[in-house]
Amino acid sequence: MGNKDQENFFAEYINKFNEEIVNMGHVNLVIAGKTGVGKSTLVNASFREDIAETGVGEPVTEEIRMYSKEKYPLRIYDTMGLELSLDRQEYAVGQIKKLCDAKKETGNKEEMIHAMWYCVHGNCARFEPYEEAFINEVSKEMPVIIVLTQCIIKSIAEELKSEIEKRNTMASNVFIVRAKPYFDDDGKELQAFGVVELVEHTYAILPQSAQKAWANVQKASLKIKQERARAVVIATATASFGEGYMPLPFSDCVALVPTQIGMIAAITAIYGLQLSQSYLTGIVSSLVGTTATTFAGRILVANILKLIPVAGSAVGGTISGSMAALLTTALGSAYIVVMNKVFSGEITQKELESGAMREELSNLLKEKLKLESKKNK
Numbered sequence: 001m002g003n004k005d006q007e008n009f010f011a012e013y014i015n016k017f018n019e020e021i022v023n024m025g026h027v028n029l030v031i032a033g034k035t036g037v038g039k040s041t042l043v044n045a046s047f048r049e050d051i052a053e054t055g056v057g058e059p060v061t062e063e064i065r066m067y068s069k070e071k072y073p074l075r076i077y078d079t080m081g082l083e084l085s086l087d088r089q090e091y092a093v094g095q096i097k098k099l100c101d102a103k104k105e106t107g108n109k110e111e112m113i114h115a116m117w118y119c120v121h122g123n124c125a126r127f128e129p130y131e132e133a134f135i136n137e138v139s140k141e142m143p144v145i146i147v148l149t150q151c152i153i154k155s156i157a158e159e160l161k162s163e164i165e166k167r168n169t170m171a172s173n174v175f176i177v178r179a180k181p182y183f184d185d186d187g188k189e190l191q192a193f194g195v196v197e198l199v200e201h202t203y204a205i206l207p208q209s210a211q212k213a214w215a216n217v218q219k220a221s222l223k224i225k226q227e228r229a230r231a232v233v234i235a236t237a238t239a240s241f242g243e244g245y246m247p248l249p250f251s252d253c254v255a256l257v258p259t260q261i262g263m264i265a266a267i268t269a270i271y272g273l274q275l276s277q278s279y280l281t282g283i284v285s286s287l288v289g290t291t292a293t294t295f296a297g298r299i300l301v302a303n304i305l306k307l308i309p310v311a312g313s314a315v316g317g318t319i320s321g322s323m324a325a326l327l328t329t330a331l332g333s334a335y336i337v338v339m340n341k342v343f344s345g346e347i348t349q350k351e352l353e354s355g356a357m358r359e360e361l362s363n364l365l366k367e368k369l370k371l372e373s374k375k376n377k
């Protein structure tokens with residue numbers, strides 16, 4: 001295996017990764033609420049990239065700006081300055097309708113506005129009748145979620161929440177959040193909460209076509225990422241190595257690698273991580289337990305095969321569909337564990353490169369292989 005092959009493998013990964021990102025489309029979210037209510041803070045706590053703070057945004061209607069970033073599957077529509085008051089309510093509704101109509105006109109599904117987060121200060125605001133009317137009007141166009149922000153004292157926010165719920169608005173739900181910690185007089189931290197629930201509820205009400213993008217851009221719920229990543233592993237294992245799979249001689253096992261690279265790229269895309277060649281190589285070679293710092297497919301497969309408890313006794317020196325599925329499932333499951341650790345900052349690139357994680361990761365794959373072999377018996 002020369003350098004050319006290694007490059008090919010990484011190039012293949014990059015191709016698949018980019019393909020995944022493009023196929024993800026976009027999720028389009030409107031954020032509304034009075035000035036200073038905590039919209040930017042909420043966005044910061046919810047999404048992995050801070051698009052609304054850095055750019056100036058693109059004017060879409062007189063008072064709505066769209067924030068986006070290349071290769072990032074989220075568009076935020078910020079209703080900056082759309083100060084909602086009794087006499088402005090009609091105007092505000094008009095702006096939203098105009099936005100929705102413009103998007104519908106494009107006929108492009110991935111341009112459609114998917115949902116609105118309507119923010120109300122959870123600790124000092126009242127819920128005004130004109131806000132209710134606004135939410136009901138907008139709900140005709142898209143699901144609206146009410147977010148009670150800046151919650152310092154929970155009981156006050158709970159009271160507001162139940163008052164809003166009594167009004168029976170058309171909003172999909174009401175959530176209380178403290179997007180960023182507060183500190184009390186003694187310097188004691190009041191921990192952030194509520195963003196996970198908000199993000200998971202939003203995921204659940206989004207159209208399926210936007211859920212993949214949501215899984216990628218949100219950073220609050222590891223559960224969403226993990227569930228989607230598991231689905232990728234199952235789909236890869238069953239679609240590629242199920243019925244009709246012809247047993248392969250061990251020596252040809254390198255033929256499995258493109259499928260597995262595709263799986264790894266798809267999982268990485270869900271986590272929204274940009275992995276450099278050395279980073280990815282570090283992860284994969286540590287998992288597989290090679291000391292080679294290369295991403296060479298043949299070495300990779302040869303090493304995984306050595307790890308399979310039952311491979312040695314496999315019939316006729318071939319790898320069956322169920323064996324290929326087992327390998328793939330174990331590799332995918334182990335990779336998900338690693339992605340969780342990378343995402344949460346538990347593993348750094350430095351640690352991978354220094355080899356500090358090698359043993360732990362290699363044991364991780366062995367464990368997953370054992371687990372899958374047991375299931376297969």
Ligand SMILES: Nc1nc2c(ncn2[C@@H]2O[C@H](COP(=O)(O)OP(=O)(O)OP(=O)(O)O)[C@@H](O)[C@H]2O)c(=O)[nH]1
Nearest residue numbers: 034035036037038039040041150178179180181182
């Ligand atoms: N500690 C803490 N501070 C918050 C929270 N939400 C908002 N704030 C603070 O409240 C102020 C206003 O919050 P922003 O997020 O800027 O509000 P905004 O709605 O984006 O304001 P505009 O863009 O000006 O309309 C900032 O100083 C935030 O740090 C929170 O959950 N926790």
Ligand SMILES: [Mg+2]
Nearest residue numbers: 038039040041
């Ligand atoms: Mg702001």
